[in-house]
Amino acid sequence: MAPSGAVYYGVYDMLxxxxxxxxxxxxxxxxxKQEGEELNALEQLELGTKRTLLYGAIAGCCSEAATYPFEVVRRQLQMQVRATKMSALATCIKIVEQGGISALYAGLIPSLLQVLPSAAISYFVYEFMKIVLKVEST
Known part of the structure; x- marks a missing residue:
């Protein structure tokens, strides 16, 4: 969770x-600043609606791609039986030996199709609610 959040928020903030x-x-x-209170909440979005959604989607994509191999290893660890349980590193090496580096990214595309809309909407709602609730960011 920590690396995922770090990439997600870091990429969005950089963009x-x-x-x-x-x-x-x-x-x-x-x-x-000039038009101030005359603008509605959507017009007050610093990035604008489309750019906020786009940057949220990009951040979600980067986060998912950066941390997806950890999820693959975690799933493999969960499916191991106690008698033949291996460490996370040994499991990762086994996955790469059996399927190459691409095996660590097996299933990434369907996962991205789920994450992208969610990440985009999440950042849009976050930025929109900051305006509606008049929360100042520093």
Missing amino acids: KSAYLHSPEGRKRLQNI
């Missing part, structure tokens, strides 16, 4: 920061 420091992002922030 958001890069955009907000770009000329286009600075211009958008300036327009939001």
Whole structure:
């Protein structure tokens, strides 16, 4: 969970920061400050609706791809019987020996199809609720 969260929040923050420091992002922030309360909550999103959803989806994709091999090893560990139980490292080596590095990513595409919409919507709701509840980010 910790590596997944670190990648998820880290990638989103890097993408958001890069955009907000770009000329286009600075211009958008300036327009939001000038128009202030006249804008509805959707218009006040720093990244805009599409970019918020896109960056959330990208962050979710990166997080899933970075941590998916750990999930494969974890599942293999759970299926082992007590008599032949191996360590996590030994299990990982066995998976790679039997199927190559790609075996650590078996099933990633279906997993991404589940994660991407969830991650995108999650960040959109987070950013939207910060505006609605008037929570200032630092």
